[in-house]
Amino acid sequence: MPGGLNKLVADVRACRICRETTKTTPLPHEPRPVVQISGTAKILIAGQAPGTRVHASGRPFTDPSGDRLRAWMGVDELVFYDASKIAIVPMGFCFPGLDAKGGDLPPRKECAPNWRAALMEHLREVKLILLIGQYAQSWHLGKARKKSLTETVHSWREYADQFDPPALVLPHPSWRNNKWLKDNVWFETEILPHLQRQVKELLG
Numbered sequence: 001m002p003g004g005l006n007k008l009v010a011d012v013r014a015c016r017i018c019r020e021t022t023k024t025t026p027l028p029h030e031p032r033p034v035v036q037i038s039g040t041a042k043i044l045i046a047g048q049a050p051g052t053r054v055h056a057s058g059r060p061f062t063d064p065s066g067d068r069l070r071a072w073m074g075v076d077e078l079v080f081y082d083a084s085k086i087a088i089v090p091m092g093f094c095f096p097g098l099d100a101k102g103g104d105l106p107p108r109k110e111c112a113p114n115w116r117a118a119l120m121e122h123l124r125e126v127k128l129i130l131l132i133g134q135y136a137q138s139w140h141l142g143k144a145r146k147k148s149l150t151e152t153v154h155s156w157r158e159y160a161d162q163f164d165p166p167a168l169v170l171p172h173p174s175w176r177n178n179k180w181l182k183d184n185v186w187f188e189t190e191i192l193p194h195l196q197r198q199v200k201e202l203l204g
Contacts, residue, residue: 005039005122012119017110018094027108033093034060039122041087042202044129044165045069046136048172049092049107060088068173069132074196075203085203087126089119091135103176107135126165127202130195133172140167150184156191168195 012035018027034050045060053063059081061069070080080086092107093115099105116139131137137145137152144162146152152169159167171177171187181187 005037008118008122009035009037012093012115015093015115017114018108022108022110024109027094028097029055029095031094032058034058034090035093035119036060036081036083036086036088037119037122038083038087040084040125041123042125042127043086043199044123044126045086045088045132046129046140047088047090047132048135049090049104049111050095051104052095052098055095060090064175065173072170072173072192072195073130073199075199079203087123089116089123091116091139112139128198129163129165129167131159131167131169133170137169141169150180153184153187153191156194168198170195 013033015033016031019031020026032050032055034054047060050060051063051065054060060066061080066080070076073080075086090107090111092111094108094111096105096108129140131140134145134149134152137149140163141152141159144159146155149171153171156169159169168191170191171180
């Protein structure tokens with residue numbers, strides 16, 4: 001990584017904003033920011049935030065969601081974790097904790113405003129952004145995002161043409177979306193073949 005990006009990533013990994021300087025409820029555990037980035041990456045995965053397994057491993061998508069996402073993309077772990085090809089920059093870098101029902105809390109609100117624009121400045125070679133889940137879609141699509149996840153994902157062709165680099169909207173690959181995937185079979189038949197073609201074309 002160039003010096004500027006190296007320093008920025010080091011600052012991100014040392015970040016403690018959500019623990020020490022936040023105006024809201026502090027993060028209830030020690031921060032462990034997780035990010036994968038390189039100035040040569042052709043694909044950016046914009047997800048939500050690390051879960052418990054990723055918090056433990058310090059590596060993005062080391063869980064069943066990652067297995068499903070890699071299957072969607074048609075890549076193995078060797079390609080997926082090659083930062084020179086794929087950047088993984090979630091909306092929140094640290095595991096946000098669990099809600100009363102045992103689900104992950106939303107990404108911390110401190111992360112994106114403090115770090116995202118600066119990191120995006122170094123992703124000049126990105127040719128495709130994968131927007132996973134509503135938080136990434138809200139940030140990157142702004143007012144172009146539809147009222148529901150289903151409507152937003154169903155409008156995927158709009159975003160491919162409307163944004164530069166093109167954005168491809170995806171549901172989160174979590175098991176919690178199994179019913180959504182079952183109810184929306186067009187996702188697998190229409191979007192996944194397009195996604196895999198794009199990935200193959202960009203990464204060779």
